[in-house]
Structure formats: C-alpha cells, structure tokens
Amino acid sequence: MAEPEPKADARFDVVVFGATSITGRRVAAYLSERAGETGASWAAAGRDASKLDRVLAEEGVSAPESLVADVDDPDSLLAMASRAKVVLNLVGPYTLYGRPVIDACVDAGAHYVDLTGEIPFVRRVIRDFDERARAAGVKVIQVCGFEALPPDLSVRLAAESALERWGEPLAEVDLEVTIERVPMPPRPSDYVSGGTMQSLAAATSDEDAAAVTDPACLVDDPELAAAIRRLSPISVAPRRGLGGHPIAPMAPAAFINPAVIQRSFAQAAAEDGANAEPFRYREGSAIAGPALSLPLRYAAAGLLSGVQAGFMRLAGASPPMRRRLGSGLARILPPSGFGPAADRLEPWHWRMSISARTSGANEVVVEVDGRGHPGYLATARMLGEAGLLLAEAGASPDRAGCLTPATGLGTANISRFDRAGVSFSVAG
Secondary structure, eight states: OOOOOOTOOEEEEEEEEETSHHHHHHHHHHHHHHHHHHHHOOEEEEEHHHHHHHHHHHHHOOOOOEEBBBBBBBHHHHHHTTEEEEEEEOSOOHHTTTTTHHHHHHHHOOOEEEEOOOHHHHHHHHHHHHHHHHTTEEEOOOOTTBBBBHHHHHHHHHHHHHHHHHOOEEEEEEEEEEEEEEOSSSHHHOOOOOHHHHHHHHTTTTGGGGGGOOOOTTTHHHHHHHHHHHHHHOOOOOEEEEEEEEEEOSSOTTTOOOOOOOHHHHHHHHTTOOOOOEEEEEEEEOOOGGGGGHHHHHHHHHHHHHHHHHHHHHSOHHHHHHHHHHHHHHHHHHTTTTTOGGGGGTEEEEEEEEEEEESSSSEEEEEEEEOIIIIIIIIHHHHHHHHHHHTTTTOOOOOEEEOOHHHOOOOOTTTGGGGTEEEEEEEO
C-alpha cells in the first residue's frame, strides 16, 4: 500500500511521548536542534505539562508546545496522535503501556515508533495491528533504537549490495560490536539501563515468553520460519570472533536483533514476490584487549553468556514460575530511571562490523561507526532522525503496516543518520 500524503491538519511533524524519561529528553534535545536546521515542527507529550517544561528546561530545551497525554486516558492519546504525523513512544515497559498508544496512532493515522526489545509484545502487535495499520496507511515500527536499527539497516545494506553486484542472496552474516571508547573511570550505571532491564523482565515473564528464544517468531511463513530455526538458532555461548577476540552475547540481549532481521528479509521478499532465502545470522560483542588478558576476557564472555542463558531458561519455564521470577526480577533490577549521568553520554565510541557472505561465496563488509552512549544518546538521536524521515513525504519507503526499521525506513536516506552520530558504509 502506498504511503498517504502527510495530513494537512497535522500541526506537528513529530511528537515525543514520554519526553521526561532519560532517553525521551535526549530525543527532545535532538529534535530541538534538528528543527532549527530542517524547519520541522515537534512537540513534547506526557502526563504533566509543567513537569515536561521543567525537565526539558533542565536540558536547555524549550518544546514549542507541551501536550498532555496519559496511557490510562485513551481520549488524551487520541488527541495527541491526531496532532502528529509521527509519534515516538518512550513510555515503557511496552508490554504494560504500549498497546493504547499504538491503538491511538492507528486510529488517528499517525506513524508510530518505539524502542521496545520485548519481542513477545512485538509479536502480538504484528498479530493485532498489521492489517489495521495497512488499511490506515500507518507505519508501526518497533525495536528502533540501538536494538535493532543499526544491525537491521546494515544487514539490509549488505543484502542490497550483494544483489546489485552479483545478483546473489546472503547465505551467512556475522555482526560484531566493539566498544572503542568509554568514559573513565567506568561506573556500573554506564552499562546497566534500568529501562532495558525492566523490559527484559517483562519479556521473559510474558505469556508468550517462549518466543524470546525463537529467531523466526516474527516470520509469518511457517516453512520459512522452520528453515530459519534450523539454520540460524540463537546461541549465547562465547566464541572466538573474526579478529581473534572473545565474543560475548550481544548486550543487552542476544534474542532481540535476530527476530527483527529475519522479519525484514521475509517482508522484503514477500513484497518482491520472491521466495525468501533463509540465511545464518550470528552476532555478538567483541571483548578486545592485549594478548595477556585473553583468559580474563574469555572468563568475562562466559559470565555474560551465563546471565543471558539464565534469562533464556526463565523464558522456557512454566507460566507460574515465569510470573513469580519475572515479578521478583522487576523488583530487584534497577528501575526505569536508572542509567548513566548526563556528562558521561558523549565520550562513547562504538563500531559494528558486518561480514556477509553470499550464496556464491562473495563477501560484503558493512561498517557502522557510532558516537555517543549506544543505549541512551545514540539511540535517542537515531530515534529522532527516524521520526523526521517518517514525517517527510517520500523520504521512506511506500509501505504501511507493522514494519521493521529496515523495511519501514529503508536505506535510500541512510546517510541522514550521520547527523545522529551513526554512519553506515559498505567497505567491501
């Protein structure tokens, strides 16, 4: 379905719902800067207009307008969405609070974007909203932060490059993330996001938690899903990477990106009227260091693997056990507001390297260079830029429904993310 022209009566290009959250205020700051450069209009939204103004003022940001909206008040959500071309939802955990916002956006004809990593919730959204969103000409794009925008777009870029050069589909993809610079001295709050931890607890205690370990849980075609499960199971075991470094599971979780990336390929193939070719996808975080530290680095990789294996075992437990343990985790894990201090967000520098091999043994390498804390600053800027792309007529693909970052945003304007501090390049 072709994307409709933006609504003539929509006052704001982008509305940031949940702008007082740690990430939300960064999104607002980014949009405030970009609005001056692009002429785009934006607004902040939350339960308390005075709190919105106060919190954003602390960040040196003045929103053009503050909208009052509450997840417990459907009329307020509909009023907010009716004034937006795009709603960026920062109110999580999304399993608990996301559905009413999506409902309002689809009813109002506003594109919807969020940062959820709660794959069981994403699966339900696809089931319940895909047809409605298509009929309304609305894009519903989830998992649109560090998980899974950079990996999803970079793998799509590799696939397009392989088809253009050799006419061959991808057969294997390895993605490695390396953190090259962090603020010193390190603090636990630099690495542990309360919001992410609460989302993991929600996902693993979900009624559909078994989907967490299924790389094909977002793929509709049963035969393709079965082939993906055979060829590309999710593993959290430590391994040796392309550069010889130990590879730990992707942080914060190994079970977020694979499902999104496999859905992207299935959607693209269905749109082209072709059979989707299953491929093996493997990712992880490289733990770099001097040769003498190799045993310690492998030990660290093993520890991180053990933590994620515990989450995956929890997802496979009986429903009563999941509910009890999930509730307990939610109480003891850091709360949603827990995260790094503002002055420790800028120094981060990280890279993603994607090595993709085709069915004919040709290789494509895609590099992603990222600046700013991946889970907060880079994520906020990427989300803000995604909102601007969706609000701009013709800047993203003519698709509607429940989409991934790759199928919803496309790669034609991937260079726009340079402004967000995340640059993509095809290296080979």
